[in-house]
Structures are given as structure tokens and as C-alpha cells.
Amino acid sequence: MRQHLVMGNWKLNGTKASVEALIKGLTPAAAAHPSVQVAVCPPVIFLGLVEQLTAGSKIAYGAQNADVHESGAFTGENAPSMLKAFGCTYSLVGHSERRTLHAETDDVVAAKYEAIQKGGLIPVLCIGETLAQFEAGTTNSVVETQLKAVIDRCGIASFENAVVAYEPVWAIGTGKTATPEIAQAVHAHIRQYLAGFDAAVAAKVQILYGGSVTGATAADLFGQPDIDGGLVGGASLKVDDFSQIIAGAAK
Ligand code: PEP
Numbered sequence: 241m242r243q244h245l246v247m248g249n250w251k252l253n254g255t256k257a258s259v260e261a262l263i264k265g266l267t268p269a270a271a272a273h274p275s276v277q278v279a280v281c282p283p284v285i286f287l288g289l290v291e292q293l294t295a296g297s298k299i300a301y302g303a304q305n306a307d308v309h310e311s312g313a314f315t316g317e318n319a320p321s322m323l324k325a326f327g328c329t330y331s332l333v334g335h336s337e338r339r340t341l342h343a344e345t346d347d348v349v350a351a352k353y354e355a356i357q358k359g360g361l362i363p364v365l366c367i368g369e370t371l372a373q374f375e376a377g378t379t380n381s382v383v384e385t386q387l388k389a390v391i392d393r394c395g396i397a398s399f400e401n402a403v404v405a406y407e408p409v410w411a412i413g414t415g416k417t418a419t420p421e422i423a424q425a426v427h428a429h430i431r432q433y434l435a436g437f438d439a440a441v442a443a444k445v446q447i448l449y450g451g452s453v454t455g456a457t458a459a460d461l462f463g464q465p466d467i468d469g470g471l472v473g474g475a476s477l478k479v480d481d482f483s484q485i486i487a488g489a490a491k
Pocket of ligand 1: 249407411412413414415450451452453471472473474475
């Protein structure tokens with residue numbers, strides 16, 4: 241039985257004060273729903289603060305990005321082992337903003353996924369199609385290609401220790417949530433595709449939906465059989481909205 245996981249992606253947002261208010265505000269909501277795993281991905285500069293603020297709570301946390309290298313002349317980067325040392329459980333990898341704004345290819349994403357696992361973290365592999373690809377009806381083949389790059393490099397068994405996040409690019413930050421039916425169909429396809437390599441791994445892996453999830457849409461989305469929770473951007477920055485989303489995952 242897969243647990244629901246709700247993960248906030250704070251992106252490049254927050255101040256020391258807002259981070260404190262957000263974690264303090266979310267702690268009771270997370271505690272009120274023991275069946276739901278809750279995690280946040282703050283900007284890396286706030287990891288030490290989040291480590292302190294989440295002590296004793298069930299809120300896990302992760303990074304939004306990690307480098308493939310462990311050390312060296314890579315200005316501005318953070319190694320997975322450094323993130324682990326600050327208590328991270330997860331790291332996002334392959335978010336569409338990194339694929340687009342930082343030119344991260346499927347090969348780069350696969351290398352980062354491998355480095356994140358080697359560093360002792362759980363990669364949250366973000367995949368999804370653009371609006372043009374959605375309109376062209378190529379969603380399934382797009383997500384297959386994105387998954388295959390990781391399977392080729394790391395093997396299907398690596399998904400025993402990974403999370404997949406299906407995030408249609410046209411739904412991220414646009415207010416256009418995929419309908420539960422559309423999202424469920426893609427999630428089922430992702431699981432079926434993984435099952436072609438290993439049915440037991442596919443049955444166990446958590447597949448999150450991301451793209452303009454709100455308190456109003458969470459319960460219907462997470463009620464679908466192959467949607468195991470959500471990766472949430474904008475709404476994860478507001479205590480009330482994210483608390484409602486956590487509650488939606490408990491239903
Ligand atoms: C995201 O960036 O992962 C995301 C899902 O953002 P939003 O919820 O704001 O669409």
C-alpha cells in the first residue's frame with residue numbers, strides 16, 4: 241500500500257521570517273494527518289534553519305537541485321552528501337524549470353539522479369510534457385523518454401528508492417490544473433511503462449502529480465488510484481492552502 245506524499249517546492253522564495261512562520265504553521269497540519277508524508281523543498285540557503293525548525297516534527301525536507309560532483313571547482317553548486325549532512329531526505333531532479341532555464345537534458349537529469357542516490361538521498365524525478373507536446377498527443381512518449389534515460393543509466397531497481405513527479409509543464413504555475421481524469425491516465429501509463437521493466441517496483445513507486453494543485457483540487461486528484469500525492473509550488477507557500485492540500489491527501 242503506497243502512502244500519500246505531499247511535497248512543497250518553494251522555488252526561489254522566502255525569508256528567514258517566512259520560513260519560520262511556514263514551518264511553524266504547517267507542523268500541526270502535518271501532525272493531524274499521520275497517514276500523509278509531508279515534505280518541503282526550500283532554497284538551499286534555508287536548509288539549516290529548516291533542520292532546526294522541523295526537529296521533532298514529521299515534516300521531512302529536501303533540496304530543489306543537487307550537483308553531480310562531490311567536490312571541486314564547481315562554483316555555486318551543492319553536493320548530495322552536503323545536502324544529506326543538513327538532514328535532507330529528498331532532492332528534486334529534472335524539474336521543468338531546470339530543464340528549460342538551466343538546459344538540463346535527460347542525460348544530465350539521469351546523472352544527477354544517480355549522484356543523488358549515491359549521496360544517500362531519494363531523488364524526486366520530475367517529468368512531463370510541454371503544451372505543444374500535450375496538444376500533439378505525445379505525452380506518453382515524452383514521459384517514456386524521460387524515464388528511459390534514468391532506467392538506462394541507473395536501472396529499474398533504482399526506482400525502489402525514488403519518487404516520480406508527473407508535472408505537465410503547461411500546468412506549472414499557470415493555474416491550469418490537469419483534470420483528475422487526465423492526470424490519472426498519465427500516471428497509469430507511467431506505472432504501466434515501469435511495470436514493463438519490473439512489475440513489483442512499479443507497484444510500489446510513489447507517483448506525485450504537480451501543476452497548480454490547490455486546496456480545492458487536491459482531494460479529487462489524490463483520490464485517483466495511481467496518484468500518490470502532489471508536488472506543490474505556489475500553494476505550498478501559504479500555510480492555509482498547503483494545510484488544506486495535506487488534508488486532501490488524507491481523504
Ligand atoms: C512546481 O513548480 O513543481 C509546481 C507544481 O508549481 P505550481 O504548483 O505553482 O504549479
